[in-house]
Amino acid sequence: MSEIDVQRAYYADTAARYDDMHVAEGDEHYRALDWLSDLIRQHDIRSILDIGSGTGRGILYLRERHAIRYVGIEPVAALRDQGHAKGLGPDELIDGDALNLAFADNSFDLVCEFGVLHHIKDHRRAVAEMCRVARKGVFLSDSNNFGQGAPLTRAIKQAINALGLWRLADLALTRGKGYHYSDGDGVFYSYSLFSDVPVLRGKFPALRLMNTMPSSGPNLYRQAPHLAVFAAR
Template identity: 45%
Template sequence: MNEVQKQREYYANKATCYDDMCAFNKCDEHYFATAALRGLTELYEIQSLLDVGCGTGRSLSYLRDHCDLELSGIEPVEALRQQCLEKGFSEKQIRVGSADNLDLPDNSVDCVTMFGVLHHVPNPAEAIDEAFRVASKMVFISDHNIYGMGNSVTKLAKQSFRAIGLRRLLGKIMTRGKGFHDTDWDGIFYPFSLLDHFQQMQAQSKHLYSMSTKTPASNLLTQASHVALIALKH
């Protein structure tokens, strides 16, 4: 079993208790990001939204309660999709799929979102490109920034590895050679910073905005443990 299969098995086993395990409230970075997105959908006249890796439908449920949007989700794990159905979403809205290969036409949805998905994906750059391909107006991503996690010593060490171009070696050191973490609380995940994909997203954007979603930060790279990037397309 490879790490992708193992991660999906983890979520299948945790599906019924996932919402209890991971609180979705005002202290949660993805709740904060979803609340911010709520205002942006009105500002930029978003009418349709696709949440990639929608899990149990927490963000979709929030948006359904607070916005007038045509909502849909992509989720590869059947047990998680079932949780979405129990929240009142239809099978037409919640479809099976993978972040790196979305079975949708170009520019077919106003906004594509991903909340805490990319640190579980072995090839996040491919998933980001797919989000930009499908989105016609906006891509909104909320995820980890490993360079802002930990105490002052560990943060400085991680930032130093990045500065000298040794991100891959840093990932191996952090995971004792495996390249990924295997945990009881988040399954399989990779050492990841969304800020490492800033230039990739900027190249496909008319405007790209960034913000911290958990920790106060005047410098996102060195101080923010979790960040969101909001891309407005050309």
């Protein structure tokens, strides 16, 4: 069984408990959603595509505040069922593949994701697809592996990454699998949002970043475990 199959089986098995396991009032994604809500007003956003919507937390949060068009992509049927049961329509939460979005270029004003990219092996392709179908901007809320851990741990990871050896080091840490697994998160990859900044800048060169969790200092790459980034023209 591939890691994709393992991850989808994990979410199918935990769908009924998904919100209890992954959603908490005031967590990092709620802080990111608060910021995105302000950006919707500031940039006159009229349509949003949410990648990896799960049970629809992001769409439901924003829908209460902004009467615009929403579409969420979620490949796990059991999670979509939970979202539909919470009131999302069949055209608001649909099946789809983040690596091959079934939409034309510039189909949505904004494309976003919340904690999904660290579950996608080819995250650069996913972000490239997000940029392709976005007209005004892309919003990411995800982890920064290089800002996680004790100071010494972070320093070692950052040094390895600076030498261009992080992928090899992570393969060694995972005994060749290239991915990690936990009961709380299923399959996930060692991911830093900073890795996808060059992809974002290919279409949306103006970047704003926000630390969404407590950190040990102001250097976001070195000290922030989780970030949100808004990329626009």
